[in-house]
Amino acid sequence: MELKYLNTVKTILDTGSFQNAARQLNYTQSTITFQIQQLEQEWQVKLFERIGRKMVLTRAGQDILPLIENILESAEQIRNYGKSTADITGTLRVALPESLLIHKLQPVLKEFKERAPRVKLSLQPLNCYIIRDNVLHGGADLGIHYDVGGFAASIQYETLSDYETVLIASPLLSQADHDFIQANQHKSVSMIINDPGSIFQRKFDQYLKENNIRMDGIIEVGSIEATKRSVSSNLGVAYLPRFTVEEELNNGTVIELQTRLDAHTIQAVCSYHKNKWVGAPMKLFLGLLRNHLASGSETMDGEMAVALE
Missing domain, CATH: 1.10.10.10 (Winged helix-like DNA-binding domain superfamily/Winged helix DNA-binding domain)
Structure with missing residues (x-):
């Protein structure tokens, strides 16, 4: 063999x-x-x-x-x-959603490659529910994703940070279509979606259903960048993590619309299989992840803390 x-x-x-x-x-x-x-x-x-x-x-x-x-x-x-960080080798498979990959993980990835240049880093941009299942079944060494629940007992996971979500529209949107607070109405505007199965889209879809707010249509565009461009072109509205549209909100390319959603936050977590050996590449990545993203590192439980030492 x-x-x-x-x-x-x-x-x-x-x-x-x-x-x-x-x-x-x-x-x-x-x-x-x-x-x-x-x-x-x-x-x-x-x-x-x-x-x-x-x-x-x-x-x-x-x-x-x-x-x-x-x-x-x-x-x-x-x-x-016995090797230094710069000399360690291997492959680390990290599954994560597009929004976190583009807007939050770049500093982590940059520092990881600077400190461990010989490690092959395989990034898998996926839906969070798929990430959860891939971690469970060995398709990814580490998952960084929004908390979608349903974790098996064999999965070790820890909270990283909470992120606000926001409903955005073009400044050109008709004033009559700004109202997403009143129930029982039909909006003459489309919903623009980058991932129909995302946790934040499911959350907003449930809000629309509970309040009987009917949209004029759905446009699926496949990426957050395309979603933002479509919204700014006044093709419809979109519900996204605020950090993905902070620049556009600040420069007025898009505007925020108010809703009656009880909670405007989603929680990011990292997860891996409890039977997974935390090798040098994964230990380094987890440490960087904690330094850059974790909002309450002192709350990490003993098992995760050991992995990061």
Whole structure:
């Protein structure tokens, strides 16, 4: 059994196919197939099966996966033993929403790469519910996301900071459409959405439903930048974390509309699997995350504090 074969197994899971794994590892697809066949013959188990277009683990593969991860993590620990931060190696997979990646995590990423330039940092911009599930099932080493609840007992998570949310519109929006306080009305304006499944969009959709406020339509644009541009062009209104539109609010490109929402905040958390070995790259990243984002670092529980020492 070769260590690189085990890394191939993990890469197939991360990328979803033999072909993608070959591309990422700079192998031919036949090499990937050969390595998996060698493992299957040696262990006398079938590791993968095809479901649709994706290669997924068999039941036996799922049982063996934690052992594979333990071996790879132990190998990384040995490689990094006694090394300075600048010399540590490995890969850190961080899943996070677009809003935090662009507007809050840049200082963390910059300092991480300055201090650990040899670590491969794999960033996965995803919906927060998907991030939560990816952390649970091993698709990400670390999740930085808004608190969507539903954490399994095997997940370690900690609050980072609270962020305000805001309903924005163009200054050109008709005065008649400014009112989002009165219930039982139809707005002749569209809702502009970057992610229909985001925690803040779900929150606002629930508000509209509870107050029987009906929108004229929905425009899905796929990114926060496109959302802001669409709002400033008076294509509709949008509900976003305030920090994503602070500049536009300050320069008057967009304006804030009032609502009767009880709570205008969402909470950012970081999470990882309790069985996950907190190696040098992840320990460094967690420490930087705490320094830059955590609003109450003294409230971190013992297990997280140990990870950050």
